[in-house]
Amino acid sequence: MLGMHERKKEKGKMKKTLLQTNFPFLRLWSGQLASQIGDRIFQLAIAWWILKTTGSPFDLGVFMVLSTLPAVILGPLGGTFVDAFDRRKIMVLADLLRGVLLALLAFLFFKGSLSIHHVFLVAPLLAAATAFFEPGLPASLPHLVTEEDLNEAMSLQSLLSSFAGFIGPVFGGALVAFLGVGGGMLVNAASFFLSGALIFSLSLPKGTGRTDAGEVFSQLVEGLDFAREQKALFKLLLAFAGINLFLVPNLILLPMFVSGVLKGAPSSLGFLEGAIAVGMAVASLLISRLGEAKDKKRLIIVSLFLVVIGVVGMASLKDFYSGLFFQFLIGVGVAAINVNMGLVFQRSVPDEMKGRIFSLVGMVAFCSFPLAYFWVGFFAQAKGVPAAYLVCGVGLIVVTFFTSTIRGLSEIGEVGEELRILEQA
Incomplete structure (x- = not known):
């Protein structure tokens, strides 16, 4: 007893x-x-x-x-x-x-x-x-x-x-x-x-x-070749670029939405930005407590759908409180995508390659910011904030479909199996 x-x-x-x-x-x-x-x-x-x-x-x-x-x-x-x-x-x-x-x-x-x-x-x-x-x-x-x-x-x-x-x-x-x-x-x-x-x-x-300089350069080329040859990894990197290209504009569109559509105060912008952070925190805590997902591909796709709902919802939004909900959804989806994509890269890249591959991931992220700022700035000025949010939603739907076609992504995660799966993709 x-x-x-x-x-x-x-x-x-x-x-x-x-x-x-x-x-x-x-x-x-x-x-x-x-x-x-x-x-x-x-x-x-x-x-x-x-x-x-x-x-x-x-x-x-x-x-x-x-x-x-x-x-x-x-x-x-x-x-x-x-x-x-x-x-x-x-x-x-x-x-x-x-x-x-x-x-x-x-x-x-x-x-x-x-x-x-x-x-x-x-x-x-x-x-x-x-x-x-x-x-x-x-x-x-x-x-x-x-x-x-x-x-x-x-x-x-x-x-x-x-x-x-x-x-x-x-x-x-x-x-x-x-x-x-x-x-x-x-x-x-x-x-x-x-x-x-x-x-x-x-x-x-x-x-x-x-x-020596020659060896460092050869390692740089080796890292680029590895990313290109591992087809599933390369496609996931492209999906990551697409997500950034159509999600980063939220950082620009949100202030325009508050001032132009809601006619709100700076405090309203702060609460909406905070809703994203709260959504990310809630998702991160849940993932850490529930444990690692076996089917990361499915979880990434579901998370992308949450982001799509949030972004498309912003296109037809007229009130502040609905905006809090949609931004919260975006935060939940972003956190789940970041964690699971990060795990895929961790599982599928040898330790001696990790620095080079993660630097490519960072480079893609940094590149997406000026590109996203450029296209959405012109488009929002010409067609308006709701239309820009709608285009971002359509773009994210395309990225979601592309991610669903990546073969071998669901199985990544078993120790010792990562590289074999990627090579077969």
Whole structure:
């Protein structure tokens, strides 16, 4: 009787999360939480400073381009370096460089000598450092968690992004109002120093050791060849590009929708953006508690349908509360897609290739932003916000159908079977 009572008691206990049981993962997660919140604060602070100082939306656009273009160009090279050299050192150096650059901007601001030219000079340097940091993060996860815990780790990473997306703008607005733009810069600098210190305490692989220029270039080509030859992986990368191309426009259309269609206040925009983050957080928590889906293809397609419903719903929307619901749906779908696509890449790419492949994923994401901004800006101005949302919905339906045709995607996930399945696709 006592043994049965103890088993029931044990069964009733909540399972502890990786943040409670895996201290190395907790350090990585905490560092990323700090730096992502810091990034959000800096983005708000610098956008505010540019518009107040120059009064030019064009200057803000130039800053955004300078903040993304180097990541597109250097992304594959950054991934190659992550595979070839010491991942921990690369990530720590990237964090330290970003922290120093932001501290320098803050110094110039408090000194009263900060100019738009300083900001334009620092922006691509920050982006270049990010290009070398980002591929190392997902490539390091399998060395910090077990195979069985990868699903929860990816879910917690998604939860981190949604939490930072919700807290960063709210906290950043209050912080900039209280401490000023320079204070926002210093907080982001401190977040990078903290992230670097936490990553420095981790034990991560040192790479292949092939360090001469010729070998590094050959590894870069090898990574590109791998992505092209693995048909299912390459098609999934195309689907990821399509999702970004038709979903990123929500970031531009949402402010237009609030001001033009709803005639709402900035607070309304904040709540709608927050609804996306809440949806992502809810989905991430559910995925982490329910465990890894066996049929990732089906879950990705269902998640895409949720996103389609949310986007098409925005096309016919007339009231604020329905907007909250549709944005929440988009957030749920986005989180589920991110986690499961991330798991597919984790399962199907050898460790020595992970840096290069994840840098390609990042490059696709970065490329999609200017392309999406370009097409939706012109289209929304010519045809209106509802029509632009409708086109995005149709585009996402096409992407959903394309994803459903990827052979071998459902079976990915069995340890030791990933590459064989991809080769047969």
